[in-house]
Structures are given as structure tokens and as C-alpha cells.
Amino acid sequence: MSDRKLKIAVICSSNQNRSMEAHNFLSKKGFQVRSFGSGTHVKLPGPSPQLPNIYDFNTTYDEMYRDLVAKDKQLYTQNGILHMIDRNRRIKSRPERFQSCKDRFDLIVTCEERVYDQVLEDIESKERENPESVHVVNIDIQDNHEEAVIGAFMICDLCALLSETDDLDNDVDELLQEFEAKCQRPILHTVAFY
Amino acid sequence: MDTESRRCTASQFFMEEEQSATESLSTYDRVVELLNQASLLQKDTQRVNNLKLVQELIVHKEPNLLDNFLDEMLAFQSDRSTDVKKTLVNFIEDACKKDPDILEKVIGNLCLMLGSDVVPVVKKVILTMATLYKVSLQWVCKAKKMSETIEQTWDYVNQMKRDIIEMIDSDNEGFRTHSIKFVEAVIIALSRKTPESIVPASSQIQVSLDQVPETHELLKVKKLEEEGEAALETLLGFMGSVHISSVNLMSCMGSVMSVCLCCSVNLMSCMGSVTSVCLCCSVNLMSCMGSVTSVCLCCSVNLMTCMGSVTTIARQRPQFMARVVQSFETLHVNLPPTLSKSQVASVRKNMKLHMLSLLRHPAAVDFHAQITTLLTDLGATQTEVMKAMPKEDVSRKRKAEEKQLAAKKAKVQQPDATPSREEEDDYGMTPFVGLGVSAPKPTESLKQTAIDISAEDLIHRLTPQNVADLVLLSMVMLPDTMPAQFQATYTPIAAAGTQAQIKHLSRLLATQLTAANLGKGYAEIQQQLKKQTAQQAEEDDVEVGTSPKHVIQTVVGVVVLGGSVPSDEFKKPPLPVLAQPPSVPRKTRAFKLSSVTQTLDRASMDTMALRALERILLSEKSGKSGEFASAQMKIATSLVAQFGGQLKDELQNFIFADLRNRAEIALAWIYQEYANFQGYNLVTASAEKPNVASYDECLTRLLNGLLERPDQREGLFSRLILEAPYITPNAIQVLKKYCQDETRIYLGMTTLKELIVKRPCMKLEFLDVLLDFTSHEKNDVRNTAIRVTKKLHERKDLEEPIERYALYYLKYLLQSQPPAELPTTIHVTGDAAGGSWTEDTIKLCLYLYLGLLPVNHKLIHELANVYTGTKPDIKRTILRVLETPVKGMGMDSPELLLLVDNCPKGAETLITRIIHILTDKDPHPPVLVDRVRDLYHKRVSDVRFLIPVLTGLSKVGPVSDVLLTYYFVLRPTNILLCVKSY
Missing domain, CATH: 1.25.10.10 (Leucine-rich Repeat Variant)
Incomplete structure (x- = not known):
């Protein structure tokens, strides 16, 4: 695929932290990337674990930002949520849900196993015309700021590795083995048609 | 309008x-x-x-x-x-x-x-x-x-x-x-x-x-x-074949390897024609490795796609459900051993996903038992399974109940049936169709495959006693370490000992048995098949082999061991074979190397060759003992000798990394190169005339390497050069350098000596080298060389060339200018023009001669001859260096006396000096005194000639005393001397 760019999707559960960090990083590196969430709602930490802030996928980052500022500016500044959403709203207007996206990708990177399952389930259920193959790769990344940054680096390495080859389908297994050995994390990988 | x-x-x-x-x-x-x-x-x-x-x-x-x-x-x-x-x-x-x-x-x-x-x-x-x-x-x-x-x-x-x-x-x-x-x-x-x-x-x-x-x-x-x-x-075949291809290839590689090793073991005794076979094997081995890796790496993606497709097919065409579920079962227990841990995880996850989607399918009701056990094995939780389970409609429910009833019935019957079966254990292959528990067969019974039959057959044989025996037996075959794949796929057995688990176990066993072409089900289906084919052949000649029954997957993959495979059978998918336990005879498909290999480009061929060599070398430890080690060595060296290039560097580095233990490889390499050079080997024999260059390079490489390493075990250099089959001129140059190295002079010289003694055909060449050192400008080198030469001089065959050389050098002194053969450094330091003799150059010509003098007294005559013809400078030097050798000769030497007798004209000073040296401390024998006096009388008119023998003279008689007195008076020192001796 040396003559054209790999179309990449990075997916986490809420399209806030992990996928956006990677989106940010990858687009800076010149990849053609989009990010998605796979959950039913957008969940953000609230004042206690039992009370998360839950939004619709239609809510813009800006609205979330203003809402949280109104709720408890001190708390959300301190735990970095406001900073994160601020970054997000500068990348795109609102979180996107993978299941409602009709575009196709060459490579889908998911950030946890549950997301990987949801993505595969969605792909399986969508039977479309002109099917094309897509590689789905999962790298487990914990949902916090530090891990998200590390995860973004890893995803970037992975994308760089995979975009180098001329025939992704043929080389992907070998490249992933190589990558797995390098990053020392278990990865899941499959090919799906949709 | x-x-x-x-x-x-x-x-x-x-x-x-x-x-x-x-x-x-x-x-x-x-x-x-x-x-x-x-x-x-x-x-x-x-x-x-x-x-x-x-x-x-x-x-x-x-x-x-x-x-x-x-x-x-x-x-x-x-x-x-x-x-x-x-x-x-x-x-x-x-x-x-x-x-x-x-x-x-x-x-x-x-x-x-x-x-x-x-x-x-x-x-x-x-x-x-x-x-x-x-x-x-x-x-x-x-x-x-x-x-x-x-x-x-x-x-x-x-x-x-x-x-x-x-x-x-x-x-x-x-x-x-x-x-x-x-x-x-x-x-x-x-x-x-x-x-x-x-x-x-x-x-x-x-x-x-x-x-x-x-x-x-x-x-x-x-x-x-x-x-x-x-x-x-x-498609189903492919699902199994991904596995079999790699396994097959590996078993094949195993045999190639062993052939290879056998060849090389023989080779050690009869170097020659077999080499090419061995080398061919190793080349194939490398290309094999290439294709194995590619096959191994490809599995997981294809496997998952395949599983996806098979599931879709089963969902859309439920009539294939049985075969699909069965192929999943087979795949589950026979996952390709080549998959990495994460690949196994991905594949299992995928399989779970597909099994869950199959479970939701209404037509899967008959397979719920198998699917659920499979799912439990894959790590699905009970809730997940229950969620995916469809609501059974009434008719199906009834059917299921019927089956359960039948199973219960079977349970009741079982205790009676078991003992009789156990007695019949030896007839494992005889079908017990009528005996059974399987009386009320489900509707699918028509499609019952070998696995089902075997499973049913097995279920009653899984008595505690049998199982215990099986476990004990297989204990022996357990590998030392737990394979990664096992670790990944192992799930603790939750419901051990229950009927469901026994059933599951029997199914697992049946899958393995059928895969290995064993078991009752296999035999039975085989029989059925034969009957069917016979029938069909009668009915319709054209349609032989095209009936749907004919293509039941588990049955058709009859693998022919040895012998030719009919071409139409070839297209059929190969069966998954067992990865473990190893004792089960592995069926191997007729393997054609050409079908799995492709021509590689030069660069990757080189890197692969290099890596292969690396691997062979790295496996050194495993091959420490006995024949294997030598075979390994043989392979490595043959490869290097044949392909050269980078391989040489690799092997050299390997050898020098641990000289102490790898000297053998170095020698083996040299011998291999020599074999190639001499054409004792088919590969090179066919090519152009063998060239010594490669052998020469190998030898000089090793010797140079040893030369440059300060801290090596010194014995190796001499061992290498002594054992090398042929010493090339370049190697001699290296040896020369070695001998001049200050810390190794002695070793070098001894090696040289050994070479001269032990290699008669080249002794003169080596002798030349040694003799060259006798006129070396460095003292140490020269002295050692002279010492060694003197030792060699004792040998009759070497005496003559050594003396000839010494005299040849001695005669240089007759020339007006020092010859070019003498070490040039001396020329430069002695005289910028390089034209005249200096003390050093003169000495250089004399060292060996003087060293030999005490051994062979005859040589002294030549000195006298030369002496007369040389310049005064040279004479003076000669006289100065004479002391030690002459003392070594002793004054009783007949040759010395002879010299005094026949003193050539002009050599009187020499004689005087000699006599002086001889009589310096010891008393002089009358013979000598006589000779000197004779000489004095006949030729030398100088009375000083007599001084050394003066004490002896007086006893003989008053001859020319006047003259003596005359002189002694004139020379006060002499008088003193005279007085003293009196």
C-alpha cells in the first residue's frame, strides 16, 4: 500500500481518552486516522465511581466541557478531565460511535478486548455490498492518561510498521509477531470482511 | 384566452x-x-x-x-x-x-x-x-x-x-x-x-x-x-490442512535432517562422493526452513477467515451443520502447533465467537452438547452460553428428551456390558454395531461420521481402570516442558467424572483416533464405503467416487504411506494429524520438495545460508557428545567450504570466540577446504579445476587470526600448521611473522623444526626459512634459530644443506660489498650508501658458521681460506668473534692441528689468534706446540707467533733461543710473561 495511505480507525469505549490520544498522535504523524467509541454511551468519571457522567454520542465535546465546568470545575480540572476534553474539542466536534459509521478502513485498532468483541460483532452483523477486508488488532491499554500516552506511542509504532509493507494481507501476521515481541503485550488480531 | x-x-x-x-x-x-x-x-x-x-x-x-x-x-x-x-x-x-x-x-x-x-x-x-x-x-x-x-x-x-x-x-x-x-x-x-x-x-x-x-x-x-x-x-480440508502442511513439512524436515546427519557421519570416514548429498540436503533444508516459516506464519489469519466462512455456511445451509461442528472440534484439539501464543488466543477467541453464533442457530439444537462443551473448553462462561442458547420449540424439545431417555437407558445397560467388552479389548477393531447403547439413533444417524461411531464405541471403554492405564502410559511420553500451546488452551476440567465429561472425553479421543485412521468408526465407515463403491460401480460406472457419502471429510483422507498416490485422491484435503503424543505413528503425505519450494533471489539465499550456519553453530551445545558433534562440525565446515563468502567470516568469528574448545572445528574446516582443493568431492569435481586459493585463504585466515591474538593458547598455532595437510607459501609467510614475534620465537622455531623433521617433501623449503633466521638482525631470533639449526645439524640428511648454507654465507665476506640478501636494515644503519661492510653485516655472515664450527671441525679450513682473501676490516672482526667457537672445538681437535699444519698463506694471524685462544688458560699439549714451532720455522718469521706456546717450548729444546731472547728483551711485557711462565 505504499502508493496510498492506510485508512486507520482507533477505537476505545467512549472516544475520549485512549482513542483520542492516539488520534491526536497519529494525525500529527501524518496518518489518515479516525477515532471512535464502541460503547452505547459516552462515560466520563464523575465525583465517585458509582456516579459517572454519562452523555449521548450526539453531545459535542464543547457541551460536555461546559457541563463539567458548571458541575465542579475544581474537581474536573484536578483529575485532568477538562484538559482532555479541551484537547478533544480541538480535534473534532463530537465523539463518534463506530457502529453508526459507514466508512471503511484498512486497519482497526481497538484498545481493549471488550471493544474488540463489540467491533467484531458489529462487523459480523453488517453484511454489505462490495465487501472488503479489514484487519482488526487489539492492544490492551488501561483507561488512564499515562497509559493512553504509552498506548498512543505503541499504536503509532504499529501503524508505521503496517503501512510500510506493500501487501498488508500477506505480511500482517509476521509484522504483528514482530510488533508483539517488541511491545511485550499480548495482541489479538483477525481479518474481517464488511 | x-x-x-x-x-x-x-x-x-x-x-x-x-x-x-x-x-x-x-x-x-x-x-x-x-x-x-x-x-x-x-x-x-x-x-x-x-x-x-x-x-x-x-x-x-x-x-x-x-x-x-x-x-x-x-x-x-x-x-x-x-x-x-x-x-x-x-x-x-x-x-x-x-x-x-x-x-x-x-x-x-x-x-x-x-x-x-x-x-x-x-x-x-x-x-x-x-x-x-x-x-x-x-x-x-x-x-x-x-x-x-x-x-x-x-x-x-x-x-x-x-x-x-x-x-x-x-x-x-x-x-x-x-x-x-x-x-x-x-x-x-x-x-x-x-x-x-x-x-x-x-x-x-x-x-x-x-x-x-x-x-x-x-x-x-x-x-x-x-x-x-x-x-x-x-474449505474444511483447508481448515485442517493449514495444520497438516506445517506438520508434514516439519516431519519431512526431520527426516531430511537425519539423512543429512547420517550422511555426514559416514562422510567422516569416507570423505568424497557423499559430500554432495549432504550438501544438497543442507541446501534443501534451508529452503525448507524458509517455506516452513512462511507456512507457520500464515496460519492464524487464514484460519480465522476460514472459520468465519464455515460458520456463515453453516448458518445459511444448516444441512452442513454436522460437518462444520465436527471440523471445529477437530480444529480445536489440533490447533496448529506453529501458532504463537497470541495467535492461539486470537484464534480461540474467534472460534468462541463463531461457536456462539452457531449456538443461536435453531438447526444447531442437535449439536448443543458438542457446541457447549467446546465453548466451555474455549473459556466461555455459563451465562454467555445460556444467553446464546435459543429457545427450543416443542418438537425439538421432545426429540431432545427422547435422546436423554435413550442416554439414561444406556447408562443402565452399561454396567452389564462393560465386563464383556473388556475381555474383548484385543479385538478393538471389530465393529459392535448391534451391541448397543446407540439403539435409538437420532435422525442424524445417517450422517453419523466416523468420529461419532468411535466416540460411542469409546464411551464404554473409559472405565476408571482403562483411563488410569492410559494416563500411566502417556506419562512416559510427556515432553519435558509444557508446550506454550497447551498452556494457552488448557482449561481446568470443571465437571470431572460426570457422564457429560466422559462423553466429551470420548469424543476428543475419537477425533484423535479418526485423525490417525484408527478406531472403530473409521473401520466401519471404511467398510461401508467399500460396499457403496462396489454397489455404485455396479449401478453406474460413470459416477464412481462422486457420491456425497464418498466425500465425508474424515473418511477420504486415506493417506498412502509410500507407494504412489492416485492423482484424483491427491486433490482431496489432507487430514489433520496428531501433534502429540509422539508415539502415534505419524502418517506422512508423499512430500514433493519441488512443490513447496521456489527459487530464491541471491541475497535472501545468502542470508538464509548464513542464518542456517549460525543455527548449526549455535546448536553446538546440544551436540557436545560423540558422533553428533562431529557430524555437526562436518556440516558446518562443508557449507563454509562450498559457499564461502560471509560464511567464512561467520565461522572464523565463531572459532575465535572460544578457541580452546573450537580448535577441532578449525582443523575440520582446513581439511574440508583441502578436500575441495584436491577434488575429493563431487560438488567441486564437476566445476572447473579446483583452485588452491580458497584453501590458502582459509589457512592464512586462521593463522593470521591466531597471530593477531595476543592471549591465545599457544599450542594451537603450531598444532594447526603441523596438522594442516599442505602449507601454502602464504602460510609460510605467516609462520615467518610468527617466528619473529618476540614472545613467540621459541615456539615458532620449534614448530619450524618439527615441520622440517616431519614433512620430508617440503623440508628444504622450511629449512631455508629457518636458515634465513640464522642471519636475522634480532639477537633472540638469531640465537634461537642457530640453536635449532645446530640440533638439526645432527641429522645426517640435513647436515649437508646446512653446512652449504653456512659456507655460502661465509663466502659473502669475499665480496667487496655486502650482498643484497643480507637484512637491509643493517645496510642503512651501517652506511647510507649501503656499499661497505660494517661490523654488524660481517657478523651476520659469520653467526651460523661459527655456531656450526664446534660441531663440525672440518669447517675451519674454509674459514682460513676465506680469511686470506678478505679485507683487513673483516679480518679484524673475524678474529674478534672467534673465541667462543674455537674454545668449543678444543685444542685436541685433529682438524685444528691440520689447519696449523697446512696453514694457508696469509692466515697466520688467524692461526695465532686461534692458538692464543686455545692456550689462554689450559696447558698446551705437545702436539700443538710441535706444530706451531714447525710453522714458525717454516713460514712465519715472527717470533710472537710462538708466544702462546712459550711454556711448552722451553721443555722441548733450545731452539733459536737467541732470537727469542732478542725479542723478549725488546718487549718488556713479553719478558714478564716469559719470566712468569718459567
């Missing part, structure tokens, strides 16, 4: 017509414009966009234009951009779905693109063909009248189908994956729809064999069904 209005209406009507005309014109124009632009635009993306627009316009908006612009669109097939081509394929697919009649026009284009070498385009065509195959089938069915073009198009489609199905064995992983997807579509199209089929709502084209009329002119339903069966066979 009225008229106007009427006109208005009329004009309105016309205007409307005109408007629609312009609209259609505008679409037409727009398409023309877009196409024109597209052919001129530079950027790929722009062209793609234009074509997409055209596609939208002529396929969806104005389908009547499709025919007009088809050729223009197809012209873009020759576009250089991959994306444009893919868009074109997309267009073709869309257009064909809209209007199947254009199939006959585009099929040729597709065929061409399938054959192109642009990988993404080929993949796109494969996927498109998955849809178009259905479209074309439908189109052929609906065609009212068969025409030649339709037939041709159908032929084309079939040709492409065959080509794509063949790609399932392609080298390119992407092709394989896509081809699996195509096969899936073909199978679904070429099978019958059943009421239980679940077809996704989104897929637009519903094709199944039901739509094909039985009396169709072109399409024969039965034949198509068989084709579909064959395709399913291919």
Missing part, C-alpha cells in the same frame, strides 16, 4: 417533454464530460471520484445509459492506478447486479484483471466474483433461451471459479484469505436452502440450488451440487 390556455397546455406538454429530454441530455453530457475529464486528470483520487460519479449516474440514475458508456468505462482498465482499477471493478459489480446481461461483455475484462499481477486488484476481483458468481448463476437460470454467448459466459465464470479456488493454495496470504471468502459464496450458491437457513436480511442476492430448474439446458443440478460439495470439502 381559451386558445392560449390550450396552447399553453400543449406547449406545457411539449416543454415538459423537452425538459426531460434536456435532462437526459444533460446526464449524457455530464457523463461525457466526466469521462473526458477523468482521462485527462492527473491525480488518482480525482479520477476515482469522477468514475464514481459516472457509476452513480449510469447505474442508478439513468440505467439506460449503461450500455452506451460501458466500453468507455472499461477502457479505464488500462489505467496505471490501482485505485482506478478497483473502482472499475466496483462499477462492474454494481452494473452486473443492475443488469446481468452485461456480464457477457465484462467477464473477459474481469478475467484479465484476475490474471494481472497487481495484488489489490486481484483481491478485489476475487471478492467481486463472489457476488458475480451468484448473479451469473441466477442469470443463466432465468435465461429463456440458451445462446452461445450465454454458454461462453458461463464457461468463463466457471473457469474463473476454478482459478480462484486454486488460489486457496496460493503463496500470498491475502489471496488465500480472499479465495476462502469466494469459496464460501460458491458453496452457499451451490447448495439447497432449507427452512432453517438464516440469511442476513441485508444480502440482496439470494441464490440457492432450489432456484435452478431440474430440467435446465445448461445447468445440471446434480453436477452443481457436487461442485458445491467439493468446494466445501476444499
Whole structure:
């Protein structure tokens, strides 16, 4: 695929932290990337674990930002949520849900196993015309700021590795083995048609 | 007004017509414009966009234009951009779905693109063909009248189908994956729809064999069904074959390896013709390794695609459910051992996903037991399983209950049946059809496969005693370490000892047994098959081997060990074999190396060769003992000697990394090079005349390496050079350097001495080297060399050349200028012009001679001769260095006396000096005194000549005392001396 760019999707559960960090990083590196969430709602930490802030996928980052500022500016500044959403709203207007996206990708990177399952389930259920193959790769990344940054680096390495080859389908297994050995994390990988 | 209005209406009507005309014109124009632009635009993306627009316009908006612009669109097939081509394929697919009649026009284009070498385009065509195959089938069915073009198009489609199905064995992983997807579509199209089929709502084209009329002119339903069966066979086979290919290859490699090793062991005793075989083996081995890695690496993606396809097939065509579930079972227990841990995890996850989706299928009710156990093994939780379980409808429920009842009945019967069975254990293969528990067979019993039969047979044999025996037996065969794959797939057994678990266990065992062509089920099906074939042969000669029964997967893969395989059996999928336990005889398919290898380019061949060597070398530890080590050494050295290049560096580094232990390899290498040089080896024998250069390089490399290493074990250098079969001139140069190294002079010289003694055919060459050192400017070197030479001089055969050399050098002194052979450094320091003798150069010519003098007294005469002819400077030097050798000779030497007797003219001073030296401390023997006096009387008129023997003289008689007194008076010192001696 040396003559054209790999179309990449990075997916986490809420399209806030992990996928956006990677989106940010990858687009800076010149990849053609989009990010998605796979959950039913957008969940953000609230004042206690039992009370998360839950939004619709239609809510813009800006609205979330203003809402949280109104709720408890001190708390959300301190735990970095406001900073994160601020970054997000500068990348795109609102979180996107993978299941409602009709575009196709060459490579889908998911950030946890549950997301990987949801993505595969969605792909399986969508039977479309002109099917094309897509590689789905999962790298487990914990949902916090530090891990998200590390995860973004890893995803970037992975994308760089995979975009180098001329025939992704043929080389992907070998490249992933190589990558797995390098990053020392278990990865899941499959090919799906949709 | 009225008229106007009427006109208005009329004009309105016309205007409307005109408007629609312009609209259609505008679409037409727009398409023309877009196409024109597209052919001129530079950027790929722009062209793609234009074509997409055209596609939208002529396929969806104005389908009547499709025919007009088809050729223009197809012209873009020759576009250089991959994306444009893919868009074109997309267009073709869309257009064909809209209007199947254009199939006959585009099929040729597709065929061409399938054959192109642009990988993404080929993949796109494969996927498109998955849809178009259905479209074309439908189109052929609906065609009212068969025409030649339709037939041709159908032929084309079939040709492409065959080509794509063949790609399932392609080298390119992407092709394989896509081809699996195509096969899936073909199978679904070429099978019958059943009421239980679940077809996704989104897929637009519903094709199944039901739509094909039985009396169709072109399409024969039965034949198509068989084709579909064959395709399913291919697919299921592929699921197993991914595994078998790598295992087969590995077992094959194992045998190649052992052949290789055997060869080399023999080789040590009879170097020669076998080498080539060994080398060939190792070359093959390397290419084998290459293909094994590629096969190993490809598995997981293909496997997962395959599983996906198989699941889709099972969902849409439930009649295949049994075989699909069974192949999943087989796959689960026989996951390719080559997969890495994470690949295993991915595959298992995928399998779980598919099994859950199968579980939801209403037709899977009969397989719930198997699917749930499989799911539990795959790590699914009870809730997950329950969630996916469909609600059973009444009839099915009843059926299930019936079965349960039967099972209970069986349980009751079991205790009675067991003992008798145990007695019959020896007749394991005899079918017990009637005996059984399996009396009320489920409806599927007709399709019961070997695995089911074996499982049923086994379930009663799994008594605690038998199981314990099995466990104890297999203990012996357990590997030392737990394989990664086992660790990954192992799930603790939750319900041990329950009937369900025993059943599951028997199924697992049955799968393995059937895979190994053992067990009751296998035997039975085999019998059935024979009967059937016999029957069929009677009924219908043509249809032999095409019955659906015939292609039950677990049965047909009869592997022929040795002997030729009939060509039609070859196409059938190979069976998964057991990875463990090792004791089960592994069936190996006839393996053709040429079919799995391909020519590699030079660079990768080199790197592979290099890596192979590295591996062989690294396995050093495992081969420490006995023959294996020597075989390993032999392989490594033969490889290096034959291919050279980087391999030499590699081996050299390896040897020098641990000299102490790897000296043997160094020697083996030298010998191998020598064998090549002498042509004791088929590989080089056929090539041009063997060249000494390679051997020379090897030897000098090693020697130089040893020379440059300060801290080596010193014995190795001399050992290497002593044991080398042939010493090249370059090696001699290295040896020379070695001998001049200050810390190694002694060792070097001894080595040289050994060489001279032990290599008679080259002794003169080595002797020359040694003798050259005797006139070396460094003291240490020279002294050692002279010492060694003196030792050698004791040997009769070497005496003559050594003396000749010494005299040759001695005679240099007669020349007016020092000859060029003498070490030049002395020339320079002695005299810038290099023209005259210095003390050093003079000494250089004398050292060896003087060293030999005490050993062979005869040589002294020559000195006297030379002495008379030399310049005064040289004479003086000679006299000065004479002391030690003359003392070594002793004054009793007859030769010395002879010299005094026959003193040549002009050598008197020499004689005086000699006598002086001799009589310096010891008393002089009368013989000598006599001679001296004679000489004095006859030739020398100088009385000083007598001084050394003065004390002896007086006793002899008063001869010329006057003269003596005269002189002594004149020389006060002499008087003193005289007085003293008196």
C-alpha cells in the first residue's frame, strides 16, 4: 500500500481518552486516522465511581466541557478531565460511535478486548455490498492518561510498521509477531470482511 | 384566452417533454464530460471520484445509459492506478447486479484483471466474483433461451471459479484469505436452502440450488451440487490442512535432517562422493526452513477467515451443520502447533465467537452438547452460553428428551456390558454395531461420521481402570516442558467424572483416533464405503467416487504411506494429524520438495545460508557428545567450504570466540577446504579445476587470526600448521611473522623444526626459512634459530644443506660489498650508501658458521681460506668473534692441528689468534706446540707467533733461543710473561 495511505480507525469505549490520544498522535504523524467509541454511551468519571457522567454520542465535546465546568470545575480540572476534553474539542466536534459509521478502513485498532468483541460483532452483523477486508488488532491499554500516552506511542509504532509493507494481507501476521515481541503485550488480531 | 390556455397546455406538454429530454441530455453530457475529464486528470483520487460519479449516474440514475458508456468505462482498465482499477471493478459489480446481461461483455475484462499481477486488484476481483458468481448463476437460470454467448459466459465464470479456488493454495496470504471468502459464496450458491437457513436480511442476492430448474439446458443440478460439495470439502480440508502442511513439512524436515546427519557421519570416514548429498540436503533444508516459516506464519489469519466462512455456511445451509461442528472440534484439539501464543488466543477467541453464533442457530439444537462443551473448553462462561442458547420449540424439545431417555437407558445397560467388552479389548477393531447403547439413533444417524461411531464405541471403554492405564502410559511420553500451546488452551476440567465429561472425553479421543485412521468408526465407515463403491460401480460406472457419502471429510483422507498416490485422491484435503503424543505413528503425505519450494533471489539465499550456519553453530551445545558433534562440525565446515563468502567470516568469528574448545572445528574446516582443493568431492569435481586459493585463504585466515591474538593458547598455532595437510607459501609467510614475534620465537622455531623433521617433501623449503633466521638482525631470533639449526645439524640428511648454507654465507665476506640478501636494515644503519661492510653485516655472515664450527671441525679450513682473501676490516672482526667457537672445538681437535699444519698463506694471524685462544688458560699439549714451532720455522718469521706456546717450548729444546731472547728483551711485557711462565 505504499502508493496510498492506510485508512486507520482507533477505537476505545467512549472516544475520549485512549482513542483520542492516539488520534491526536497519529494525525500529527501524518496518518489518515479516525477515532471512535464502541460503547452505547459516552462515560466520563464523575465525583465517585458509582456516579459517572454519562452523555449521548450526539453531545459535542464543547457541551460536555461546559457541563463539567458548571458541575465542579475544581474537581474536573484536578483529575485532568477538562484538559482532555479541551484537547478533544480541538480535534473534532463530537465523539463518534463506530457502529453508526459507514466508512471503511484498512486497519482497526481497538484498545481493549471488550471493544474488540463489540467491533467484531458489529462487523459480523453488517453484511454489505462490495465487501472488503479489514484487519482488526487489539492492544490492551488501561483507561488512564499515562497509559493512553504509552498506548498512543505503541499504536503509532504499529501503524508505521503496517503501512510500510506493500501487501498488508500477506505480511500482517509476521509484522504483528514482530510488533508483539517488541511491545511485550499480548495482541489479538483477525481479518474481517464488511 | 381559451386558445392560449390550450396552447399553453400543449406547449406545457411539449416543454415538459423537452425538459426531460434536456435532462437526459444533460446526464449524457455530464457523463461525457466526466469521462473526458477523468482521462485527462492527473491525480488518482480525482479520477476515482469522477468514475464514481459516472457509476452513480449510469447505474442508478439513468440505467439506460449503461450500455452506451460501458466500453468507455472499461477502457479505464488500462489505467496505471490501482485505485482506478478497483473502482472499475466496483462499477462492474454494481452494473452486473443492475443488469446481468452485461456480464457477457465484462467477464473477459474481469478475467484479465484476475490474471494481472497487481495484488489489490486481484483481491478485489476475487471478492467481486463472489457476488458475480451468484448473479451469473441466477442469470443463466432465468435465461429463456440458451445462446452461445450465454454458454461462453458461463464457461468463463466457471473457469474463473476454478482459478480462484486454486488460489486457496496460493503463496500470498491475502489471496488465500480472499479465495476462502469466494469459496464460501460458491458453496452457499451451490447448495439447497432449507427452512432453517438464516440469511442476513441485508444480502440482496439470494441464490440457492432450489432456484435452478431440474430440467435446465445448461445447468445440471446434480453436477452443481457436487461442485458445491467439493468446494466445501476444499474449505474444511483447508481448515485442517493449514495444520497438516506445517506438520508434514516439519516431519519431512526431520527426516531430511537425519539423512543429512547420517550422511555426514559416514562422510567422516569416507570423505568424497557423499559430500554432495549432504550438501544438497543442507541446501534443501534451508529452503525448507524458509517455506516452513512462511507456512507457520500464515496460519492464524487464514484460519480465522476460514472459520468465519464455515460458520456463515453453516448458518445459511444448516444441512452442513454436522460437518462444520465436527471440523471445529477437530480444529480445536489440533490447533496448529506453529501458532504463537497470541495467535492461539486470537484464534480461540474467534472460534468462541463463531461457536456462539452457531449456538443461536435453531438447526444447531442437535449439536448443543458438542457446541457447549467446546465453548466451555474455549473459556466461555455459563451465562454467555445460556444467553446464546435459543429457545427450543416443542418438537425439538421432545426429540431432545427422547435422546436423554435413550442416554439414561444406556447408562443402565452399561454396567452389564462393560465386563464383556473388556475381555474383548484385543479385538478393538471389530465393529459392535448391534451391541448397543446407540439403539435409538437420532435422525442424524445417517450422517453419523466416523468420529461419532468411535466416540460411542469409546464411551464404554473409559472405565476408571482403562483411563488410569492410559494416563500411566502417556506419562512416559510427556515432553519435558509444557508446550506454550497447551498452556494457552488448557482449561481446568470443571465437571470431572460426570457422564457429560466422559462423553466429551470420548469424543476428543475419537477425533484423535479418526485423525490417525484408527478406531472403530473409521473401520466401519471404511467398510461401508467399500460396499457403496462396489454397489455404485455396479449401478453406474460413470459416477464412481462422486457420491456425497464418498466425500465425508474424515473418511477420504486415506493417506498412502509410500507407494504412489492416485492423482484424483491427491486433490482431496489432507487430514489433520496428531501433534502429540509422539508415539502415534505419524502418517506422512508423499512430500514433493519441488512443490513447496521456489527459487530464491541471491541475497535472501545468502542470508538464509548464513542464518542456517549460525543455527548449526549455535546448536553446538546440544551436540557436545560423540558422533553428533562431529557430524555437526562436518556440516558446518562443508557449507563454509562450498559457499564461502560471509560464511567464512561467520565461522572464523565463531572459532575465535572460544578457541580452546573450537580448535577441532578449525582443523575440520582446513581439511574440508583441502578436500575441495584436491577434488575429493563431487560438488567441486564437476566445476572447473579446483583452485588452491580458497584453501590458502582459509589457512592464512586462521593463522593470521591466531597471530593477531595476543592471549591465545599457544599450542594451537603450531598444532594447526603441523596438522594442516599442505602449507601454502602464504602460510609460510605467516609462520615467518610468527617466528619473529618476540614472545613467540621459541615456539615458532620449534614448530619450524618439527615441520622440517616431519614433512620430508617440503623440508628444504622450511629449512631455508629457518636458515634465513640464522642471519636475522634480532639477537633472540638469531640465537634461537642457530640453536635449532645446530640440533638439526645432527641429522645426517640435513647436515649437508646446512653446512652449504653456512659456507655460502661465509663466502659473502669475499665480496667487496655486502650482498643484497643480507637484512637491509643493517645496510642503512651501517652506511647510507649501503656499499661497505660494517661490523654488524660481517657478523651476520659469520653467526651460523661459527655456531656450526664446534660441531663440525672440518669447517675451519674454509674459514682460513676465506680469511686470506678478505679485507683487513673483516679480518679484524673475524678474529674478534672467534673465541667462543674455537674454545668449543678444543685444542685436541685433529682438524685444528691440520689447519696449523697446512696453514694457508696469509692466515697466520688467524692461526695465532686461534692458538692464543686455545692456550689462554689450559696447558698446551705437545702436539700443538710441535706444530706451531714447525710453522714458525717454516713460514712465519715472527717470533710472537710462538708466544702462546712459550711454556711448552722451553721443555722441548733450545731452539733459536737467541732470537727469542732478542725479542723478549725488546718487549718488556713479553719478558714478564716469559719470566712468569718459567
